[in-house]
Amino acid sequence: MYAFLTGPMFWLSLAVFIAGLFWRAVWYARGLDWQLDRVAYRAWPKEGARGAVRSVFRWLVPFGTRGWRVQPFMTVVFFLFHAGAVLAPVFLLAHNVFLESKLGVSLPALPRFLADALALLAVIAGLLLALRRVALPEVRILTDWRDGLVLALSLAPFITGLLARFQAGDYQFWLLAHIISGEAFLIAAPFTKLSHIVLFFMSRAQLGMDYGIKRGGMKGKGMAW
Ligand code: HEM
Numbered sequence: 001m002y003a004f005l006t007g008p009m010f011w012l013s014l015a016v017f018i019a020g021l022f023w024r025a026v027w028y029a030r031g032l033d034w035q036l037d038r039v040a041y042r043a044w045p046k047e048g049a050r051g052a053v054r055s056v057f058r059w060l061v062p063f064g065t066r067g068w069r070v071q072p073f074m075t076v077v078f079f080l081f082h083a084g085a086v087l088a089p090v091f092l093l094a095h096n097v098f099l100e101s102k103l104g105v106s107l108p109a110l111p112r113f114l115a116d117a118l119a120l121l122a123v124i125a126g127l128l129l130a131l132r133r134v135a136l137p138e139v140r141i142l143t144d145w146r147d148g149l150v151l152a153l154s155l156a157p158f159i160t161g162l163l164a165r166f167q168a169g170d171y172q173f174w175l176l177a178h179i180i181s182g183e184a185f186l187i188a189a190p191f192t193k194l195s196h197i198v199l200f201f202m203s204r205a206q207l208g209m210d211y212g213i214k215r216g217g218m219k220g221k222g223m224a225w
C-alpha cells in the first residue's frame with residue numbers, strides 16, 4: 001500500500017495537479033473576449049502589467065484592499081488559514097526529504113515548531129471558515145455541498161498530517177490516511193474551486209489590467225473607453 005501510494009499514485013497525483021492547474025490557467029486566458037479585453041490589453045501592455053501587479057499584491061496584503069477592510073474577522077481568519085495552507089506543506093521538512101528522494105530537488109525547510117504551529121493554525125482557522133459558512137446567512141445562501149467538499153479536502157491532509165506527526169494512535173494508519181488525503185487534494189484541485197490556487201492570480205491580474213487601462217485607469221490619456 002505504502003509503495004503504491006508513494007510510487008505510481010504519487011506521480012499520477014502530482015501530474016494531474018500541475019498539468020490540470022496549467023490547463024485551467026491557459027483556458028482562463030483563452031476565455032477572454034477579443035473585442036472587450038484583448039484589443040485593449042494588447043495595445044497598452046505596460047499600463048496593463050502595472051495594473052495587474054498592483055491588484056495581485058494589494059489583495060495579498062491583509063487589510064490591503066477595501067474588500068478586506070470591510071470584513072475584518074474574515075480577513076484575519078482567511079490569512080491565518082492560508083499562511084498554514086500554503087507555507088506548511090511547501091516548506092515542511094518531511095515533504096522536502098520525500099521530494100528530494102523522488103525528484104532530487106528540495107526547498108528550504110521550516111523549523112519544526114513553526115511548521116507544527118502553522119499546520120495547527122490552518123486547522124483552527126479552517127474550522128472557523130466552515131463555521132462562518134454555516135453561521136452567516138449572507139454566506140450560507142451562497143454555499144452548497146461543493147464548498148463543504150473543498151473545505152474537507154483542504155483540512156484532511158492537515159488533520160491527518162498532524163495526527164501522524166504527533167504519533168496519535170497508529171502511526172502507519174495516519175501516515176497512509178495522510179498520503180491518501182494529500183493525493184486526493186492534489187487530484188481534486190484542477191476540477192474544483194481549489195483551482196483558485198492559480199485562478200486567483202489570473203482573475204486578479206485580469207481585473208487589474210482592466211482597471212489599469214479601461215475603467216478610468218488611463219483617464220485623459222487618449223484611451224477611448
Ligand atoms: C502527496 C503526497 C504527500 C506525502 C507523501 C506526504 C508525506 C508526509 C509525511 C511523511 C509527513 C510527516 C509525518 C511525520 O512527521 O512522521 C507529512 C506531514 C504533513 N503533511 Fe504531508 N504529504 C503529502 C501531501 C500533503 C498535502 C497535499 C498537504 C497539505 C495540503 C500536506 C500537509 C502536511 C502537514 C500539515 C503535515 C504535518 C506538519 C507538522 O509536522 O506539524 N501533505 N506529510
Ligand code: HEM
Nearest residue numbers: 078082085086129130133147150151154155196197200201
Ligand atoms: C497562493 C495560493 C492561494 C491564494 C492566493 C488563495 C486565495 C484565496 C482567496 C482569495 C479565497 C477567497 C476568500 C473569500 O471568500 O473572500 C480563498 C478561499 C479558500 N482557499 Fe485559498 N488561496 C491559495 C491557496 C490555497 C490552498 C493551498 C488551499 C488548501 C490547502 C486553499 C484553500 C482555500 C479554501 C478551503 C477556501 C474557501 C474558504 C471558505 O470556505 O470560506 N487555498 N483562497
